[in-house]
Amino acid sequence: MKPGHAGDADRPAEGGSARTAKSVRARLAGALVERWRHGELGALPVVLSLVVIAIYFQAQVPVYLSARNISNLIVQIAATGSVAVGSVLVLLLGDIDLSIGSVTGLCSAVLGVLIVNAGVPWWLAVLAALATGAAIGAFQGAWTALVGVPSFVVTLAGFLAWQGVQLRVLGSTGTVNVFEPHIEKIAQSFLPPVWGWVLALAAVAAFVMTLWSDRAARVRAGLSVAPRLGMAARIALIVVVAGAAVELLNRFNGVPTVGVIFLGLVVVFAYLTTRTRFGRYVFAVGGNAEAARRAGIDVTRIRVIVFAISGLMAAVGGIIFVSRLTAASTQTGGGTFLLEVLAAVVIGGTSLFGGRGSAWSALLGAVVIGSIANGLNLMAQPPEIKYMVEGAILLAAVSIDAVARRNRATAGR
Amino acid sequence: MATDRSADPAGGGAHAAPRADRPILEASGISKRFGAVEALREVDFEVYAGEVVALVGDNGAGKSTLIKCIVGTHPPDEGTIRFQGSEVHIHAPSDATRLGIETVYQDLALCDNLDVVQNMFLGRERVSRRFPPVVESLSEAEMERRSLEALETLDVTTISNVRERVASLSGGQRQSVAISRAAMWNSKVVILDEPTAALGIAQTKQVLALVRQLRERGLGVVVISHNLQEVFTVADRIVVLRLGRRVATFRREDTTPEAVVAAITGARGDDGR
Numbered sequence: 001m002k003p004g005h006a007g008d009a010d011r012p013a014e015g016g017s018a019r020t021a022k023s024v025r026a027r028l029a030g031a032l033v034e035r036w037r038h039g040e041l042g043a044l045p046v047v048l049s050l051v052v053i054a055i056y057f058q059a060q061v062p063v064y065l066s067a068r069n070i071s072n073l074i075v076q077i078a079a080t081g082s083v084a085v086g087s088v089l090v091l092l093l094g095d096i097d098l099s100i101g102s103v104t105g106l107c108s109a110v111l112g113v114l115i116v117n118a119g120v121p122w123w124l125a126v127l128a129a130l131a132t133g134a135a136i137g138a139f140q141g142a143w144t145a146l147v148g149v150p151s152f153v154v155t156l157a158g159f160l161a162w163q164g165v166q167l168r169v170l171g172s173t174g175t176v177n178v179f180e181p182h183i184e185k186i187a188q189s190f191l192p193p194v195w196g197w198v199l200a201l202a203a204v205a206a207f208v209m210t211l212w213s214d215r216a217a218r219v220r221a222g223l224s225v226a227p228r229l230g231m232a233a234r235i236a237l238i239v240v241v242a243g244a245a246v247e248l249l250n251r252f253n254g255v256p257t258v259g260v261i262f263l264g265l266v267v268v269f270a271y272l273t274t275r276t277r278f279g280r281y282v283f284a285v286g287g288n289a290e291a292a293r294r295a296g297i298d299v300t301r302i303r304v305i306v307f308a309i310s311g312l313m314a315a316v317g318g319i320i321f322v323s324r325l326t327a328a329s330t331q332t333g334g335g336t337f338l339l340e341v342l343a344a345v346v347i348g349g350t351s352l353f354g355g356r357g358s359a360w361s362a363l364l365g366a367v368v369i370g371s372i373a374n375g376l377n378l379m380a381q382p383p384e385i386k387y388m389v390e391g392a393i394l395l396a397a398v399s400i401d402a403v404a405r406r407n408r409a410t411a412g413r
Numbered sequence: 414m415a416t417d418r419s420a421d422p423a424g425g426g427a428h429a430a431p432r433a434d435r436p437i438l439e440a441s442g443i444s445k446r447f448g449a450v451e452a453l454r455e456v457d458f459e460v461y462a463g464e465v466v467a468l469v470g471d472n473g474a475g476k477s478t479l480i481k482c483i484v485g486t487h488p489p490d491e492g493t494i495r496f497q498g499s500e501v502h503i504h505a506p507s508d509a510t511r512l513g514i515e516t517v518y519q520d521l522a523l524c525d526n527l528d529v530v531q532n533m534f535l536g537r538e539r540v541s542r543r544f545p546p547v548v549e550s551l552s553e554a555e556m557e558r559r560s561l562e563a564l565e566t567l568d569v570t571t572i573s574n575v576r577e578r579v580a581s582l583s584g585g586q587r588q589s590v591a592i593s594r595a596a597m598w599n600s601k602v603v604i605l606d607e608p609t610a611a612l613g614i615a616q617t618k619q620v621l622a623l624v625r626q627l628r629e630r631g632l633g634v635v636v637i638s639h640n641l642q643e644v645f646t647v648a649d650r651i652v653v654l655r656l657g658r659r660v661a662t663f664r665r666e667d668t669t670p671e672a673v674v675a676a677i678t679g680a681r682g683d684d685g686r
Binding site for chain 1: 506507510518520522523524525526527531535536537538540548549550551552553554555557558561
């Protein structure tokens with residue numbers, strides 16, 4: 001469920017063949033209780049609430065879990081989710097980026113105006129939009145780190161200012177229609193069925209290879225390894241999920257290209273955060289910036305890079321919006337977009353207080369937020385209901401985290 | 414020249430018998446002013462390999478300032494530092510680290526949200542680039558094995574799971590992690606700032622046992638402490654600072670807590686004035 005989490009790998013392998021099914025169950029239950037007491041619930045609450053959401057909407061509107069609607073859902077959440085992936089890093093630092101909505105809007109405007117008004121080739125316009133987002137993020141990160149103004153304030157200023165720039169870039173018409181075939185393909189094309197299967201196979205292969213090489217490294221180092229059974233169960237789970245997803249999506253138009261892009265971004269960031277020094281330093285700065293500094297970590301550099309990534313991902317979101325809506329408008333990235341992104345990250349399980357979270361929380365949270373919006377839309381509910389439900393879910397998610405945190409604190413010493 | 418401790422303004426304290434070998438770390442004539450405040454005045458300080466030196470003194474005596482001068486947090490205004498016999502210039506904590514001088518600060522400097530292994534390797538992670546060759550990958554298994562080895566070498570038996578987050582460890586366990594981290598990098602000198610402040614009796618014992626382990630392994634250990642009972646348990650030599658000067662040096666076996674207290678408070682009136 002959460003491949004980035006190697007939580008089980010450290011439990012010592014308990015050999016002995018005299019294990020009954022009952023004792024296995026008892027140990028599983030015991031491990032769960034233990035996790036709850038230590039406040040390490042991982043993705044479990046989110047996944048459970050997703051199941052509840054799916055059952056509820058499926059009961060209300062039978063087309064909810066249809067291939068067409070799942071495909072739509074994926075396209076709908078790709079922009080929110082991509083921006084959310086960048087926000088995960090910012091939240092891990094213990095910072096916040098309130099400018100992402102405005103930057104998304106500004107970058108979509110840059111893309112649209114460059115292609116339509118300036119006649120710039122699509123790929124150059126995409127690069128310009130990405131560079132705009134990254135530069136804005138780096139600027140805000142540097143301001144936060146060097147001037148010492150809290151990121152909340154710097155990016156709140158950005159929230160206002162970049163929205164102004166967005167309106168200025170769009171000019172008097174307010175909306176630029178972007179009918180550019182390459183750009184349209186990003187969010188409006190699908191993988192041919194065969195490629196969908198190739199993708200599923202590649203994903204499973206990568207997952208198995210990662211598990212296997214981690215295990216081999218532990219064996220080489222003479223460390224204990226997780227039981228084979230657990231590994232097999234995780235592989236089986238990924239096979240079932242990947243297979244079912246591709247099979248379902250192939251019954252409609254195939255796997256949406258933008259879904260592959262989004263999933264790819266999540267995987268890249270999961271790798272970055274859990275398996276590189278940069279990611280380790282992001283966690284360290286979010287956990288104890290002074291300790292990180294004393295360990296020789298350049299905290300300023302980490303902060304600037306993280307905010308640059310946040311801006312870059314906001315630009316990715318802007319590009320996806322332009323592709324999906326074939327337009328850049330004054331509305332792009334506005335409204336509740338920013339809050340939905342942050343809600344997604346927090347619902348997905350990343351702490352607002354820094355140091356705890358995962359790139360996968362962007363995926364999970366975006367699916368939760370997207371599922372609710374999509375389901376209520378199918379039920380023809382007005383937007384006010386959507387806002388109220390999303391607010392309630394956000395509060396519930398943070399409350400679960402807060403209670404778990406309290407457990408963690410008492411389990412501490 | 415810094416071994417010429419006749420320059421030491423200490424009057425009555427029983428001087429440590431001079432050793433045949435040179436100190437591994439030797440600071441001489443260290444002075445430091447903060448504006449009008451003279452925090453340190455011509456202080457000499459030395460640590461030998463395989464000994465524990467306690468640095469004691471009242472609040473404001475200059476203990477922390479002296480350490481900060483030595484490890485480069487606040488480079489001194491005057492004075493020289495010699496390490497393994499040759500003069501060194503330490504302008505930043507990273508210079509000290511590179512030489513093999515590690516400091517464990519009072520507030521621990523561990524990241525609560527990271528596990529024991531991640532903390533022990535923080536800032537010095539091992540990476541490989543085998544697959545794919547351009548992308549780095551943290552060598553978690555190697556780091557875990559080396560952390561286990563380091564804890565084992567130092568007889569730290571209280572940490573059962575090195576993949577546990579530091580947040581859920583006790584104060585003694587955390588201090589053990591911090592000290593083990595300082596000792597595992599081929600360090601020559603480890604400086605401990607109030608290592609047992611805020612620890613219970615049993616946990617203090619763990620930490621002091623660990624300090625002795627460092628000495629057994631031939632490291633020079635400096636312990637800043639307020640707790641004289643602890644100082645007498647673990648230290649070989651006791652250096653007393655008072656009002657920014659070194660006023661006395663004692664060998665543990667030749668002195669009493671009363672004599673040390675007298676030097677700390679200046680009750681003997683022998684602080685050089």
